[in-house]
Amino acid sequence: MRKLQKLAADALEEVLAGAALHQVLPRRVQQLDTPGERGALQDIVYGSLRQLGRLDAWLTALLERPLTDPQLGWLLRVALYQLAYTRAPAHAVVHNAVTAAGEGWRRGLANAVLRNFQRRRAELEKIADAQPSARWSHPDWWIEKLRNEHPEHWQGILEAGLQHPPFTLRVNCRHGDVASYLQRLAEAELPARQTGPDAVTLDKAVPVHTLPGFDLGHVSVQDAGAQWAARLLDAQPGERVLDACAAPGGKTGHILERAASDANPVALTALDVDATRLQRVQENLDRLQLKANLVEGDAANPDAWWDGQPFDRILADVPCSASGVVRRNPDIKWLRRPDDIAKFAAQQAVMLERLWPLLAPGGTLLYATCSIFNEENDGQVCAFLANHARDAERRLLPEPLSDGSLLPDTEHDGFYYALLHKV
Secondary structure (H helix, E strand, O other), X not given: OHHHHHHHHHHHHHHHOOOOHHHHHHHHHOOOOOHHHHHHHHHHHHHHXXXXXXXXXXXXXXXXXXXXOHHHHHHHHHHHHHHHHOOOOHHHHHHHHHHHHOOOHHHHHHHHHHHXXXXXXXXXXXXXXXXXXXXXXOOHHHHHHHHHHOOOOHHHHHHHHOXXXXXXXXXXXXXXXXXXXXXXXXXXXXXXXXXXXXXXXXXOOOOHHHXXXXXXXXXXXXXXXXXXXXXXXXXXXXXXXXXXXXXXXXHHHHHHHHOOOOOOOOEEEEEEOOHHHHHHHHHHHHHHOOOOEXXXXXXXXXXXXXXXXOEEEEEEEXXXXXXXXXXXXXXXXXXXXXXXXXXXXXHHHHHHHHHHXXXXXXXXXXXXXXXXXXXXXXXXXXXXXXXXXXXXXXXXOOOOOOOOEEOOOOOOOOEEXXXXXXX
């Protein structure tokens, strides 16, 4: 456990210095020998980031003066997370953290902090609950923004951000329906329930290769909210379709699954600016036994890659703050800054303007984000429509997407969709 704690503390320190979690964590995971240890490390790092505001409040209350040793601070946060949120034996957590702290005053301080936490737990919970950034474990500016933009739902959004994300699969309609796959899961003793037209959510996550038919392309891991994209785009056999920011390929595969036709296949172009990420798209398509034209290019600069032939449908799943998926990417809420939202909005506006001429008259563009902030969502679309009063109109969406917003809850992450028709 001592090595596990030190690796987790090192990972947290690097992430909070500005590094992305998906780059930091794999390097630490590789240093552990067993699947159990690797899983525990991932849980500790992700969980500590989800609850970081609360851990910070506890540590501040437990210290008599500011800590001058940052590494010790991260080690103590890891141990506090283990004591509060895991089933690890408390005596083992404390003993190993105290040993990992080193000698002299560090050892004594670690022992005092962790044992005081156990004695003062109820008091410390009240102290944390009195501070918004600790109660909700999000930055103050983020909390205030949600209160202003989602006055009736802000608490539910923040609460969802503190939970483990659901483990949801997309059933490939080319190989069966949801009911038949639920039966396969039941036979494999994997309890699950339907959470969308093509979605099933398991009671707990399992290694993907243990899922019935996963390696044969019968299912893919995809959040139930993300599965709305292909359904709303509704590509038909024979159409030219552009997935403008395709990696890692989940929506690409879903579009092709729904519009599969051997006689008249969809001509889908999967575009992404990152060649390495395009390789993941190809891997996903290979597993699904589907084909698309993969193109490395920038959606904001179509002159560099577009062949001049208009598309019938375009999915513009634009880069965004990812504020709707923070429970899957808990580093985001601590690394984002308020002015980042305006930068994303400016980038999105450029992409929309550059992609619109690529759409054929009568065609459909689906604007999509995994954000819950207005500047990136309805504010962005309303500004676009104001500039395109003559050639663009907004189409109504089905429930529960009547206003385009899909706020995060126990069954799905947060997304936004707007269906734009070219008059």
